Amino acid sequence: MTDRILMSQAQVGPIEEKYVLEALHSGWVAPLGPHVDAFEQEVAGRVGVRHALALSSGTAALHLALLHLGARPGTKVVVPSMTFGATANAVVYTGADPVFVDARTEDGNVDPDLMLESVRTLQAEGEHVVAAIPVDLFGRAADYTVLEPGLEELGVPLLEDAAEALGASLGDRPAGSFGRAAALSFNGNKIMTTSGGGMLLSDDDDLIAHARKLSTQSREPVPWYEHTEIGYNYRLSNILAALGRGQLERLDEMIARRREIRQRYATAFSDLPVTLLGKSDPERTDHDDNCWLTTLTADRGPDANALVEAMSAEQIEVRHLWKPMHLQPVFSGARVFGGAVCEGLFARGVTLPSGPALTDEQIERVITCMTEILTGTE
Structure with a gap:
């Protein structure tokens, strides 16, 4: 297995x-x-x-x-x-x-x-x-x-x-x-x-x-x-x-590994209909981020629910982005300014495996499976 x-x-x-x-x-x-x-x-x-x-x-x-x-x-x-x-x-x-x-x-x-x-x-x-x-x-x-x-x-x-x-x-x-x-x-x-x-x-x-x-x-x-x-x-x-x-x-070496993993994802997905959060900001780069989790949104095709389900079937843990607080039942009566942007991110965004203990082979498996799902070739 x-x-x-x-x-x-x-x-x-x-x-x-x-x-x-x-x-x-x-x-x-x-x-x-x-x-x-x-x-x-x-x-x-x-x-x-x-x-x-x-x-x-x-x-x-x-x-x-x-x-x-x-x-x-x-x-x-x-x-x-x-x-x-x-x-x-x-x-x-x-x-x-x-x-x-x-x-x-x-x-x-x-x-x-x-x-x-x-x-x-x-x-x-x-x-x-x-x-x-x-x-x-x-x-x-x-x-x-x-x-x-x-x-x-x-x-x-x-x-x-x-x-x-x-x-x-x-x-x-x-x-x-x-x-x-x-x-x-x-x-x-x-x-x-x-x-x-x-x-x-x-x-x-x-x-x-x-x-x-x-x-x-x-x-x-x-x-x-x-x-x-x-x-x-x-x-x-x-x-x-x-x-x-x-x-x-060991913090710096763990950050360096997470940064390396993010760059591998960015390179692999550059021609796919996805956006890596932070990569679309022209004024900032990953250099200042600790790259704790690499997150992406699907611009078209599968939504977050479909991505989570499909990757889970391949024994790969991806998760939804944080569900916005104003959508949480416990905060249903709270006041909110705006909300449409984070609702859209939640609907189409997921976090990818990003830990420093990941092997190159595991990262390649994530890339292959995600690419197949996004392109409909699985």
């Missing part, structure tokens, strides 16, 4: 094993410990921010940052509709209302002008917008050249959801360094993994100090357990941080 080709399988090896065994042998098997401290310093240094807070998930990072920024019932947070549910869920955790914004056709990232327009509209209606959360979709930084100054002028904090984008950049600035704070994810299928985990990044001393307190059950600095606000059990374990340190050492 043919082995199934997975979309983004974690790749670990001797370096990660060395770090994890060291953590186990040290006795630091509970949350926190020296590997957590070192991991925070190393990621902060990589991204170029003063502070990093290692947490149990990227969702936790968004949640804590939003709490510090004042998200609560009666407030609004502007979020892309084309994103994973965690971005919007973190808003709901605080009691605030998410307001969704449409995407750009070129790369699926949030339309920056529409995001600013949505904030202006809400403010004109008397709504309190406490944050806007651009998402760096599939490892490509959003257009912060427009968003960062625009949101600053409107007095709305920018919270960067860089969950998919560690190692990417925009110009000379790394993803994770924009706005008041940023969230990273180290989930199992991300560009690098700690099995499960995330990180909050910021240059804001007060924000990180408050988030650190909240993440450890909001314990007050007294000899007994005392709490003046509700806290959370959100810290990363020392063992998982050790795994992350090993992954971070």
